[in-house]
Amino acid sequence: MHQPRRRDPDRLLPADPATRGIARDLYQRVAEAPIVSPHGHVPVEWLVDDTPFxxxxxxxxxxxxxxxxxxxxxxxxxxxxxxxxxxxxxxxxxxxxxxxxxxxxxxxxxxxxxxxxxxxxxxxxxxxxxxxxxxxxxxxxxxxxxWRPRALFERFGIEVLATTDDPLDDLAGHARLSGALPGRVLPTFRPDRYLDPDAPAFAESVGRLLGATASPSTFAGYLSALAERRRHFIRHGAVSADHGVEEPFTTDLDPGRAERLFQAVLQGRATAAEKRVFRGHMLFQMARMSVEDGLVMTVHAGVLRNHSTATLRSFGPDTGHDIPVPVDFTRGLRPLLEAFGLASGFHLVLFGIDESVYSRELAPLAGFYPSVYIGAPWWFLDAPDSIARFRAATTETAGFSRGSGFIDDTRAFLSIPARHDMARRADSAFLARLVAEGRIRQHQAERIADDLVGALPRRVFKL
Missing domain, CATH: 1.10.2020.10 (uronate isomerase, domain 2, chain A)
Incomplete structure (x- = not known):
């Protein structure tokens, strides 16, 4: 057996001894706090079946x-x-x-x-x-x-774990878990394949949606079917609807044009420009529904999926070849925010993967609109140095209260506590620097550290 090495208890904390001492005290306040994970991809079946890995x-x-x-x-x-x-x-x-x-x-x-x-x-x-x-x-x-999933769920101290689910899922697994664990497992409404005309088998997916809800093949029927499935998710404990888009583009169409466009995309005769307009209108409609039914709307934007066609053909999607692209939140979301940005109770959490949008767009948007929150660094950016850059880019404009709290966004179940611990260390390091530089007081840093891991994500995701 090889000799183990001792993990540094101060890993990721500042190298400067004085600042490290402040960071250590802040981290110890939150190190054992319950994990609130309002967006992730752990399959609910792992917990339902409790099958060993x-x-x-x-x-x-x-x-x-x-x-x-x-x-x-x-x-x-x-x-x-x-x-x-x-x-x-x-x-x-x-x-x-x-x-x-x-x-x-x-x-x-x-x-x-x-x-x-x-x-x-x-x-x-x-x-x-x-x-x-x-x-x-x-x-x-x-x-x-x-080391089975349910035992780990309890040992990790998970208070809330959100899954990501197809709108037509009957959510029987979530019903079976109700009350079976010390924390909550919540479904998340993820309708991308029913909203994007370029999604594989889009027309077939929409046909199944309409059939499952006995809705007519009209645009009004399509919207009614989506709203019905959202209500089904809410009855099973869902608090959010998640949207993965390459471009955060929105537009509002009159009913006649929306109907014509709907029929065109279903029949496969829509142009690329028309498909873009349809996607933009559906993102707008999802915001309208969130205003009406209260689901938090999260938007993960800025990734070109399946960059390698050869890899997609051989191994399928989600196999490592999704690549970030620059996007425009300010102009793209303006129609949505003009209509709903000031609506009472509307929560819109915006996740970007281009770091330049943090200070240029997301912090200013969240610093004005009561509905907008800045999504935590995700995917390529959920790393210690990226989190530090995120805090530096957003805090001076929007403070800490306009963020989402840490989002682990993972399917790797065993990594959940490691990811949350990493974020707590990175945030403690950032707060300690502000204290050491005389920019905030110690008691303010302590309150913020507590808020970031508990009250803030609960508030943003209506938990």
Missing amino acids: ADPAALFVTHDHYVTRLVHASGVPLDALGLGSGAADPREVWRTLAGHWHLFAGTSSGYWLEEELADLGFEAELGPDTADESFDFVAARLALPE
Whole structure:
């Protein structure tokens, strides 16, 4: 057995001793606070069935595109990492990860994986010489009852965990979990495939939606069907509707034009420009529905999905080749905000992946509109240095109260506490610097630290 190394209790905190001391005190206030995770992608079935995780490779490698994309960039085929239809030996997949572990130095993925392995009890450094030892160690741990999903949910101290669900999901899994866990598991309405004419099998999806709700094949019937499914989600505890869009573009159409456009996209004869207008109008309509039914509207914008056509054909979507693009929130959302930005009770959480939008657009928007909140750094940006840049870019304009609280946005269940802990350390470091520089008082920093992990996300997501 390789000698374990002790984790630095002050990891991610400032190097300056005086500032580090302030940060340490702030972090210790919130280190054990319950986890509020109002947006994520953990399948509800994991908790319903409480099935042990299959093996280390499936849990840490194959289904984590943060990991597979970087190994693939070094020349390793994705099928060697367990993706695709061919069966890959889990031990060989793990050996591949271990053999390329040096690639993850300094990355957030590497940090999370080390935290997860240490939490499992394996603190030796991953590498070619520890590949089999670590695989066997982790596999043995995952077979234990205390490492099954429900036991982990309780041990992680999760107060709220949101899943992401198809509008036609009957949500039976969520109904079965009601009262079965110490925290809440909430569904999230995610209608992208029913709103985007470029989504695979869009017309078929809309047809299923209309059939499931016995709605006519008209634009009014289509809106009524979406509203009905939103009500179904609300009855099962949903608090938000999430929208993943490449472009945060909105527009309002008169009923006649909306009907003609709806028929054109259903029949597959709409132009690219017309499809864009339809997407923009549907994002507008989703805001209108959120004003009416109270679901928090979250918008994750700025990612070009499936950049590699060859990879999409061979391995499908969500396999590591989604790439950020610049977007325009200010002009794109103006029609939506002109109509609903001042509406009482409307909450709109905007997530950007282009860091320049934080200070240029999102902080100024959230600093004026009562409905707008700044989504936490996500995907490529949910990392310590990115969080520090996010705080520096938004705080001077919008303060702390106009943010969403940390969002882990993950399917990697074991990484949830590692991600929240990382965010708490990064925020403690930022607050400590403000205290050390005389910009805020200690008691203000303490109140903000408490708020960021509890009251703020509960307030923004109406929990």
